[in-house]
Amino acid sequence: MSGGASKNGGMCCGGNLPANSPTGDADDFLLIGLQGSGKTLLGQRLRTVYGRCPGPPFRVVTTETHGCQDFRVPTARGCPVRNVKIRYSRPIRGVVFALDASDAAALTGAAVELYEVLQRPDLSPKPVCLVLTKADLPVTLSRAELDLTLGLAELERLYPGRLRVAELSSVLPPEECPALGALVDWMAGVKARDLGLEGRDAAGRQKR
């Protein structure tokens, strides 16, 4: 990865955005995670889910293509782990952090990145959804194992109302993975709150 800037300031994930995507200067969500954690596939799935909604436009941005620097650092096992350092110049409303729950060897590196994201002053107090990806795989760690390894209960206690944890699969169709729709709802809610539109439905109408 070169770390070069893209034409729109850094980190948009591409030109195939649905018609209801925003075109302004602000991105809504930063989609971040270690290499191979499932960012691209999750981004595609999110687009198919929210692209069918009448309402809330938001843009999923991903760090793996433009606008960030990465450093390869050796782990104790000698494997290169991508350590993404965000250089993000556009305002965002929230963060979606993808973590491959089937890759036990990458958990420590992912936890370090997650902790860093939560502690970065420029991302604070942005809401963060930790998405445990690849839930469909038989080798995926159980939630209890992930809780223990990543200290999720402690993190949720440290960041009440800010950190949300979701487990999902991006290879299943949205109908078979309700967590995907729930993530879209969370994103819509984060955006609505950020825009001061709380209490309105996905299309911007006042809820009764």
Ligand SMILES: Nc1nc2c(ncn2[C@@H]2O[C@H](COP(=O)(O)OP(=O)(O)OP(=O)(O)O)[C@@H](O)[C@H]2O)c(=O)[nH]1
């Ligand atoms: N079974 C399964 N495979 C997945 C899932 N999400 C991603 N994958 C697979 O995992 C691999 C990596 O997924 P990507 O979406 O390319 O991951 P990424 O984070 O964008 O990877 P980089 O851009 O290289 O950093 C691909 O082979 C995907 O098909 C999932 O939920 N379930």
Ligand SMILES: [Mg+2]
């Ligand atoms: Mg990718």
